[in-house]
Each structure stands twice: as C-alpha cells, then as structure tokens.
Amino acid sequence: MRNEKKKKIGILGGNFNPVHFAHLMLADQALQALNLDQVWLMPEYLPPHVDEKETIAASHRIAMLELAIEGNPHLALELGEIERKGKSYTFDSLSVLTAAHPDMEFYFIIGSDMVDYLPKWYRIDELMQMVQFVAFKREDVVNKSPYPVLWIEAPVMPLSSTLIRQMFKDKRTPNYLLPASVIAYIKKNQLYQ
Numbered sequence: 001m002r003n004e005k006k007k008k009i010g011i012l013g014g015n016f017n018p019v020h021f022a023h024l025m026l027a028d029q030a031l032q033a034l035n036l037d038q039v040w041l042m043p044e045y046l047p048p049h050v051d052e053k054e055t056i057a058a059s060h061r062i063a064m065l066e067l068a069i070e071g072n073p074h075l076a077l078e079l080g081e082i083e084r085k086g087k088s089y090t091f092d093s094l095s096v097l098t099a100a101h102p103d104m105e106f107y108f109i110i111g112s113d114m115v116d117y118l119p120k121w122y123r124i125d126e127l128m129q130m131v132q133f134v135a136f137k138r139e140d141v142v143n144k145s146p147y148p149v150l151w152i153e154a155p156v157m158p159l160s161s162t163l164i165r166q167m168f169k170d171k172r173t174p175n176y177l178l179p180a181s182v183i184a185y186i187k188k189n190q191l192y193q
Contacts, residue, residue, distance in 0.1 A: 006105045010039035010134070011078065011097075013090065013108070015047060015161065017055045018186060019068045020178040022159040024075070029154040030109045030134060031074055039109070040078035041065055044088035048122065056191055058082045067181040091123040094130045106131045107150070115143040168192035 010030045016023065019041070027039040043061050055061070062082065069075040080096055081088040090108065097106060108131045115135050118124055124147065134150045135143075159177060167174045169192055173183060186192060 004103070006103055007037045007101075008034065008107065009101075009104050010034065010036045010107045010109050011042050011094075011131075012039055013042040013044060013081075013088075013093075015055055016041065016043045016061050016065055017161050018061070018064050018164060018178060018182055018191075020159055020161060020164055020174075020182075021176075022157040024068060024179075025157060026109060026111075026136060026154060027075055029136075030107070030152060033152040033154075034107060034134065034150075036074075036107065038074055038076055040076050041069065042078040042080070042093065043082055045081045045085050046087050048087045048089050060185075060189060060191060064182045064185055067185055068179050070181070089122045091121070091127045094127060098130045107134045108132070109134045109136075112136055112138045112143055115145045115149055118145055118147050118149075165192045 010027065012023065012027050012030070014023065023041070027041065030036065031039050043058065043065060045058060062077065062079065065077055069077070078093075078097070080093055084092070094106060094108070097104075110133060112135050115133075118133070121127060128147055132150055133147065134152060136154045137151050138156055164174045164177060167177075168186060175183070
C-alpha cells in the first residue's frame with residue numbers, strides 16, 4: 001500500500017464584507033510560507049461574537065469572493081458555514097471538514113490579534129486536535145498563547161472591510177484596495193450605499 005502524503009489546506013475564515021486585497025495577500029502568503037496545496041476562503045454565515053456585525057446577504061459575499069479568486073487555482077471557497085446557516089463556530093466547521101477529508105491536514109489562518117482570544121474559542125481544546133493554528137506576526141510582537149500557534153511573517157496592511165464600506169458610503173471608489181471586478185460588482189448591485 002502506498003503511503004500518500006496528506007494534502008495541506010489552509011483555511012481563512014471571515015465575514016468578507018467585502019473581500020479585499022489584505023485577505024487575498026494573507027491567503028497567498030500563508031500558502032507560500034507553509035507550502036500549502038490550497039487555501040480555502042470560508043465565509044461565515046453569522047459570526048459567533050457577542051457584538052453581532054451587520055452583514056450583507058451571503059449570496060453577495062460569495063459572488064464577490066468568486067470574482068476575487070477567479071483564475072487562481074491555489075485559492076478556493078469553502079461554503080460549509082453558509083450552507084449550515086446559524087452561528088459559525090470553527091469547531092463545527094473543522095469537525096465536518098476533518099471527517100469529510102481524512103486525507104487532508106488543515107491549517108487555520110488567523111490574525112495576530114485573534115491569538116489572545118483563542119482561550120475563549122468554542123471547544124478550543126478539541127479544536128486544537130483537529131487543526132494547526134497559524135498567525136501572522138505584526139512587527140516583532142508575538143502574542144503569547146497557552147495554545148500552539150505557528151507564526152509566519154507577512155507585510156502589515158492596515159486595510160479593513162469597514163473602511164471600504166465607508167468609502168462606498170462616502171461615494172469614493174476604493175481603487176487598488178480590492179479587485180476591480182469586486183468594485184464593479186458592488187457598484188452594479190448598489191451595495192454599501
């Protein structure tokens with residue numbers, strides 16, 4: 001029997017409201033730094049945070065993600081949280097993914113700011129058995145965590161979806177902050193007015 005190497009898959013979760021170049025850059029840098037086979041962008045249906053964010057319909061966020069990753073075979077969509085509906089807990093998503101893909105090794109990509117919150121994540125101890133957490137360093141600061149986190153470096157891009165939504169609201173086009181195809185989609189569908 002051949003011993004086949006497991007495929008290495010990165011998961012970048014988020015609201016993607018809208019997706020922008022910082023999201024895509026982080027996915028790409030994780031892919032390269034960890035020699036991953038692919039990074040799956042996983043839009044959440046409903047964030048599990050106490051301070052619930054307002055978001056647009058999942059269909060719009062999916063359409064924008066599809067446009068943003070078009071033509072890049074290393075980036076794909078994972079829509080399990082959207083299809084399940086309800087609150088999006090990483091534990092639930094990874095339980096489904098690890099059961100469905102025993103031939104894959106998963107790397108969950110988070111920002112350095114999320115490392116502090118890991119102890120508060122839903123069923124974190126069990127989650128740690130399913131996935132390797134990966135965080136991006138910001139400057140030389142490495143947040144201490146009681147959980148094993150793989151740290152990688154990437155340029156810091158202080159770009160947020162909140163800023164982009166505000167620009168659209170202010171009738172300014174956020175050129176060079178997100179793909180032109182996504183900007184065109186937002187304008188055509190009159191999102192973030």
